[in-house]
Amino acid sequence: MTVIEMKSGIIEEIQEWKEKRNAILLAHNYQLPEIQDIADVLGDSLQLARAAAETSADVIVFCGVHFMAETAAMLNPEKTVLLPDLEAGCSLADSITADQLRAWKAEHPGAVVVAYVNTTAEVKAESDYCCTSSNAVDIVRSIPEDKEILFLPDMFLGSFVQRETGRENMHIWMGECHVHAGIAPEHVEDVLTEHPEAELLVHPECGCSTSSMYLMSEGILPKDKTHILSTGNMLKHSKDSQADEFIVATEVGIIHQMQKQNPEKRFVPANRQAVCPFMKMITLEKVLDALKENKHVITVPADTAEKAKLSIERMISIG
The missing domain is CATH 3.40.50.10800 (NadA-like)
Incomplete structure (x- = not known):
């Protein structure tokens, strides 16, 4: 059996278990490509929090990191919130x-x-x-x-x-x-030199965000080509923009969705090493185990949640 056939079989099983349990799969934009592709809702933290608050599902499988699953649990005390890997934390x-x-x-x-x-x-x-x-x-x-x-x-x-x-x-x-702090001004400068016509999309958590704002105010970075945006707004902007090339200063996982939405455009990471190991911990196999074995239930003490x-x-x- 090939890797593609194995993945296809796991995805089919995930879909079957989702139906059995009336489950919804929420995934952050930084997740592995195969997790992004099977998500019912894919988005940034705000989009996923809103989806968690509005869902009628009995089970929420959160493909993100621990604080995201906690937030979903606090918004849905009557539902089962699952985090497929308990080690998926957050340095911030x-x-x-x-x-x-x-x-x-x-x-x-x-x-x-x-x-x-x-x-x-x-x-x-x-x-x-x-x-x-x-x-x-x-x-x-x-x-x-x-x-x-x-x-x-x-x-x-x-x-x-x-x-x-x-x-x-x-x-x-x-x-x-x-991860974001590791995207430094010199990374952006180097990539801009190689791609001078590209639009620059910067997440405000990045180590280069403050310098980008300063360089915009000084006229060194063109205001019409420099945008400081959340991950959700990066996706929207790259879809709506007439530009055909973008430098992306955030965790590289988002580029999968950008490329999928805009196959004719080019997306270049500001720093190819900007990979969050926590976001990459959740796999198809772990999602399936979560649904089959109720792994891992995230709860928050009632007084804290209140x-x-x-x-x-x-x-x-x-x-």
């Missing part, structure tokens, strides 16, 4: 704990806490708003200007939001995603 979510956040809040009494969705349930429970890269600017703009803001945990996204909103009373936690739910609902409703 690990960069702040609930205890650290409580200590930070004590230093800034009365401040509004805006937490990126890449955080644990315990951190979300200590926050006033959650956000994703696609609505972080809208959420900060919705907060009264006289309110001090604690933004966490990603320093690159925080810097982008601060620059976009002009908020001077905004404090930023010094956390980072090790505290966190308001911040998550605010994230879903804005932007």
Whole structure:
């Protein structure tokens, strides 16, 4: 039996088990290509959170990382949420704990806490708003200007939001995603030299995002060809744009979907090494095992979920 035949057989079995269990398969844009191809909903963190909140399925199989499955579990306490690999974590979510956040809040009494969705349930429970890269600017703009803001945990996204909103009373936690932080300005410069006519798509978590904003403001990067976007908006922009070549500064997994949507266009990663090992842990075999053996059920303590739910609902409703 060939590899293609084996995969085809596993996919058929996954479809059968999905029907048996009334399950939905949610997958992030950074997943392996074969996982993206079988997903019922494929998207960024905000799109997947909304899909989890709206689904009528009994079982949610989350092909992403741990904090995403936690968010789905908090939105659906009556449903079964499965994460096919418990080791699928997130270096950014690990960069702040609930205890650290409580200590930070004590230093800034009365401040509004805006937490990126890449955080644990315990951190979300200590926050006033959650956000994703696609609505972080809208959420900060919705907060009264006289309110001090604690933004966490990603320093690159925080810097982008601060620059976009002009908020001077905004404090930023010094956390980072090790994959996005590894996409440096010199990577972008090198690829731009090789592809001078390409549009540049930059995720705001990237280590090159701050320099890209500065270079745009100085006229060194053309504003009409440089776009700082969430993964979901990168997909939309690359589909709608008249350009035929794009440099993509984010985790390379998204290029599979970009190429699939736009077979006539060319997509070049800013850094070919920008691969998240956690996002690549989930395989077809693990998805099948999850459905057959109920692996691995993700739950959140009721008191934590209750505290966190308001911040998550605010994230879903804005932007």
